[in-house]
Amino acid sequence: EAQVTQNPxxxxxxxxxxxxxxxxxNMNHEYMSWYRQDPGLGLRQIYYxxxxxxxxxxxxxxxxKVSRKEKRNFPLILESPSPNQTSLYFCASRAxxxxxxxxxxxxTRLSIL
Amino acid sequence: xxxxxxxxxxxTLSEExxxxxxxxxxxTGYPSLFWYVQYPGEGLQLLLKATxxxxxxxxxxFEATYRKETTSFHLEKGSVQVSDSAVxxxxxxxxxxxxxxxxxxxxxxxxxx
Numbered sequence: 001e002a003q004v005t006q007n008p009x010x011x012x013x014x015x016x017x018x019x020x021x022x023x024x025x026n027m028n029h030e031y032m033s034w035y036r037q038d039p040g041l042g043l044r045q046i047y048y049x050x051x052x053x054x055x056x057x058x059x060x061x062x063x064x065k066v067s068r069k070e071k072r073n074f075p076l077i078l079e080s081p082s083p084n085q086t087s088l089y090f091c092a093s094r095a096x097x098x099x100x101x102x103x104x105x106x107x108t109r110l111s112i113l
Numbered sequence: 114x115x116x117x118x119x120x121x122x123x124x125t126l127s128e129e130x131x132x133x134x135x136x137x138x139x140x141t142g143y144p145s146l147f148w149y150v151q152y153p154g155e156g157l158q159l160l161l162k163a164t165x166x167x168x169x170x171x172x173x174x175f176e177a178t179y180r181k182e183t184t185s186f187h188l189e190k191g192s193v194q195v196s197d198s199a200v201x202x203x204x205x206x207x208x209x210x211x212x213x214x215x216x217x218x219x220x221x222x223x224x225x226x
Binding site: 004031033040041042043045048050058090092094098099100101102103104105106107 | 149156158162212214217219
């Protein structure tokens with residue numbers, strides 16, 4: 001089954017404790033993205049990647065890192081999480097071609113205390 | 114830059130009512146247009162898309178027509194069900210030199226029995 005898999009689905013942690021949210025897709029998609037979803041603000045893009053070893057900042061990259069060492073994986077790293085990063089996070093992937101839709105994971109709910 | 118404007122929600126309807134969710138956009142290129150749906154506790158999933166002017170996308174009884182002259186892509190359904198309760202996102206595909214899709218803020222739909 002074609003899917004984007006994120007882990008963990010839920011995480012409660014404390015300020016300053018490094019964490020990684022993993023994302024994997026099995027569709028051989030070139031493009032991958034991370035979004036955060038906050039009430040009243042919709043979806044905001046954090047980082048995106050156009051292919052292996054090619055990443056770029058989205059609209060809200062501060063406090064986040066990403067890497068794309070393999071085509072299927074695109075982890076999101078919070079080196080020193082803070083409470084304002086409490087949010088619902090989505091990973092997405094799509095094939096090349098501007099008419100291709102995004103495929104989303106089920107989301108990761110992060111709470112930073 | 115590109116932008117998407119969706120009607121504010123929530124939209125509250127009784128079962129079997131007619132639904133319209135308005136979406137207008139500004140774009141420098143000629144993007145594909147998408148509607149995504151997010152059910153509670155899940156990620157976004159593609160509902161329908163249209164890739165050129167006057168195309169009509171349809172799925173699960175929902176329809177939307179790509180209107181280039183009015184830069185609109187309104188979502189309609191003739192008879193909503195309780196199971197249609199969700200958040201609906203209008204989106205532009207990447208276009209021109211941008212690899213990044215643009216999402217509206219989402220419109221919550223609540224359908225009462």
